[in-house]
Amino acid sequence: MEKHTFVTPEKALSIVENGQRIFIHGSAATPTALVRALSSRNGQLQDVEIVSISVFGDFPLALPEMQTSFRINSLFVSEPVRKAIHEGRGDYVPVFLSEIPELFRNGLLPIDIALVQVSPPDKNGFCSLGVSVDIARSAVNTAATVIAQVNPNMPRTLGDGMIHVSRFAAMTWCEDQLHEVMPAAPSSTASKIGHYIAELIDDGSTLQTGIGSIPDAVLSALKQHKDLGIHTEMFSDGIIDLMKSGVINNSRKRSHPGKSVTGFCIGTKKLYDFVNDNPAVAFLDIDYVNEVSVIRKNPKVIAINSCIEIDLTGQVCSDSIGTYQYSGIGGQMDFIRGAALSEGGKPIIALPSRTSKGEARIVPFLKEGAGVVTTRAHVHYVVTEYGVAYLFGKNLHQRAKALIDIAHPDDRESLEIAMFERFKH
Numbered sequence: 001m002e003k004h005t006f007v008t009p010e011k012a013l014s015i016v017e018n019g020q021r022i023f024i025h026g027s028a029a030t031p032t033a034l035v036r037a038l039s040s041r042n043g044q045l046q047d048v049e050i051v052s053i054s055v056f057g058d059f060p061l062a063l064p065e066m067q068t069s070f071r072i073n074s075l076f077v078s079e080p081v082r083k084a085i086h087e088g089r090g091d092y093v094p095v096f097l098s099e100i101p102e103l104f105r106n107g108l109l110p111i112d113i114a115l116v117q118v119s120p121p122d123k124n125g126f127c128s129l130g131v132s133v134d135i136a137r138s139a140v141n142t143a144a145t146v147i148a149q150v151n152p153n154m155p156r157t158l159g160d161g162m163i164h165v166s167r168f169a170a171m172t173w174c175e176d177q178l179h180e181v182m183p184a185a186p187s188s189t190a191s192k193i194g195h196y197i198a199e200l201i202d203d204g205s206t207l208q209t210g211i212g213s214i215p216d217a218v219l220s221a222l223k224q225h226k227d228l229g230i231h232t233e234m235f236s237d238g239i240i241d242l243m244k245s246g247v248i249n250n251s252r253k254r255s256h257p258g259k260s261v262t263g264f265c266i267g268t269k270k271l272y273d274f275v276n277d278n279p280a281v282a283f284l285d286i287d288y289v290n291e292v293s294v295i296r297k298n299p300k301v302i303a304i305n306s307c308i309e310i311d312l313t314g315q316v317c318s319d320s321i322g323t324y325q326y327s328g329i330g331g332q333m334d335f336i337r338g339a340a341l342s343e344g345g346k347p348i349i350a351l352p353s354r355t356s357k358g359e360a361r362i363v364p365f366l367k368e369g370a371g372v373v374t375t376r377a378h379v380h381y382v383v384t385e386y387g388v389a390y391l392f393g394k395n396l397h398q399r400a401k402a403l404i405d406i407a408h409p410d411d412r413e414s415l416e417i418a419m420f421e422r423f424k425h
Contacts, residue, residue, distance in 0.1 A: 004121060004165060009037030012147050012170035018045055020112035023104075023139040024052040026076075027234075028181075028266050029132035031117040031149035032057045033174045038070075038115070045069045051109060053100070053135060053328070054078035056179035064089065073109075075100055075135070076328030077319075085325050094319070094371065097233060097263075097331040098290035101138030114143035117174075119154040121165050129161035130154040131178065131272060133283040134233070134263035137161065145169045153178055155276035159283040180268050183237050186217040189352045192385040194218040197304060200346055200381065200388065203227055204252040205300040208335045211236040211266050214350050218304060222247060229253040230260035231298055233290055233331040237267040240274050255297040256282060263289045290331045295338025296345070303339035303347045305332045307373070309361045312400035312419060314376035314391045316349055323369030336378050346381055349374065353384040353408035362407040364418035382406065397423040 013034065016022065022038070025031050039060040048070050050061050059080035061070045064087070072081045072090030076097075084090040095103065103109040116136055118127035127148065129136050137160050140146050148168045152175060165171065186194065194217025201207070201222065206229040209215040219238035222228065229250040230239060242248040243260065250258050259279075263286040265271055275281050288294060295301055307318040308326065319327045339345040351361050362384070366372070380392040382403060389402035400419040404412050 004171065006150065006171050006173040009033050009149070009172045010040065012172050013037050013041065015145065015169065016041065016045060016048065016113060019047045021049040021051055021110065023111045023114040023143060024050060024055060025114075025116040025129075025132060025136050026053040026055050026134070027132050027264055028056060028179045028272075029117045029130055029136070029154070029264075030056045030059075030179055031115050032176060033172065034115045034147065034149050035059060035061060039066060042066050042069045047071065049073050051075065051111070055080050062090065074328070076330055077325050078327070082326065092325045092328070094329050096290070096329055096334055097135070098287055098334045100135045101285065101287040104138045104142045111139050111143040113145045113147060114139045115147050115149070116140060117149040117151055117154055118163060119156045120150055120152055122156070125165045126162045127165060128154070128156040129163065129283070130157050131266070131275065132264040133157070133159060133161040134286040137285040138287065140167065148172070149174045151175060151178070155272050157275050157281065157283040158277070158279055160285045161283050177269070178272055181211060181236065181266050182268060183216055184213060186213045186220070189385045190214050190217040193350050193352070193383055194221045196383050196388055197348060197350060198222055200348065201225065201302050202300055202344070205229070205302045206231050206253055206298040206342075208232040208295075208301065208303045208339070209238075210234055210304070212306065214306060215304060227252050229298060230262065231255065231289070231295060231301070232261070233263045233286065233335070235260070235262050235265050237271045240271060243280065253298045255294060261289060290334040292334060292338045292341065295335060296341040299343045301339040301342035301345040303335035303345070305336060305349055307349055307351050309363050309366060309370070310349065310351065310382060310403070311366050312362070312364055312403055312415065312422070313396050314379040314382070314399050314403070315366060315372050316374035316379060317366050317370040318373040320369070320371045322367035329373050332373055333378065336374050340378065340380060347378070348381040348383055349379060350383045353386060353406070353411070360408060360411040362403050362411065362415065364415065364422070397425065
């Protein structure tokens with residue numbers, strides 16, 4: 001390590017100028033030390049645009065007092081920036097996760113400076129983007145300048161994430177723990193949904209799943225399955241035991257057989273230790289991982305995605321609550337379409353029938369201002385704790401009947417009235 005020069009975060013960020021666009025490495029790889037140092041230049045800088053997908057942890061750049069110096073332009077809205085966007089101090093770009101690298105490459109969102117967190121250099125001078133290769137790979141490839149937060153706690157993951165130290169304009173040393181998301185015990189509702197989905201999954205299927213109680217419940221219900229594969233934009237702790245037990249062995253995949261493919265991972269230190277230098281897991285550029293033509297190559301792709309609400313015709317809102325921007329489009333459509341085109345594939349939208357506040361999530365109409373992330377033409381399976389609705393090939397009236405059957409029992413009468421008023425039968 002002695003042959004590499006490290007500077008303070010403040011020194012590294014002294015090159016930032018007014019009006020520049022800065023990419024922030026996201027999710028568990030959010031470089032908090034660099035973010036904090038950049039925020040210390042509040043008042044010195046003006047109109048610096050901050051571009052990222054989800055960010056974790058302390059994120060002072062989104063505070064009201066920072067708005068003259070920094071403006072958020074989010075590609076996927078997460079909790080630290082949600083309020084800034086809602087209050088008009090930031091903006092949101094609706095875009096498929098697979099197409100974000102194209103924005104960087106084609107000049108629509110050229111990056112002046114990319115701030116990334118990486119593993120320490122190996123003997124050949126290569127660092128790894130670690131737990132978050134996703135869009136960071138393209139940001140590093142295209143940015144005019146790259147600044148690295150080098151952290152020995154960042155795992156060295158294999159795939160597309162390697163960067164030689166010569167690419168960095170500056171490096172700062174940091175030994176903070178990575179951002180973690182602890183798995184919660186699945187609720188009875190999530191467990192029921194998980195079991196319904198598990199029954200749809202055949203041996204030899206390739207899974208796309210994410211983080212949260214429903215994906216965890218699905219994975220915990222797959223212990224008796226055989227020869228499953230992983231090709232997903234992200235995964236969490238739930239895959240560890242299935243890979244160790246051999247349930248997930250990727251043996252029947254046509255694309256990257258023998259390897260679990262992902263763009264990033266979010267979870268606990270146990271997960272980060274598991275992926276460290278693990279040749280069974282490939283972290284690849286998101287414009288490849290989420291490319292529909294790549295996804296569909298594998299047989300029996302099972303795409304498991306959630307949503308905020310779905311209307312009686314099958315329109316899916318996943319990123320907003322009315323006009324309130326809650327998250328982003330992400331890779332849902334990439335995988336819903338890829339699974340639909342896969343031989344034996346099953347695109348699945350999974351949701352509890354009601355919110356935590358008791359509001360219906362299967363509704364006659366989406367809220368005013370809500371965004372349709374997945375169109376009704378793309379939806380095949382919808383799963384709640386009350387069962388499975390198969391919508392593909394069904395007319396609007398048939399879809400409504402199928403969705404009412406899996407709605408909360410206390411919501412069904414009002415939905416039936418809405419169905420009759422709309423379709424006259």
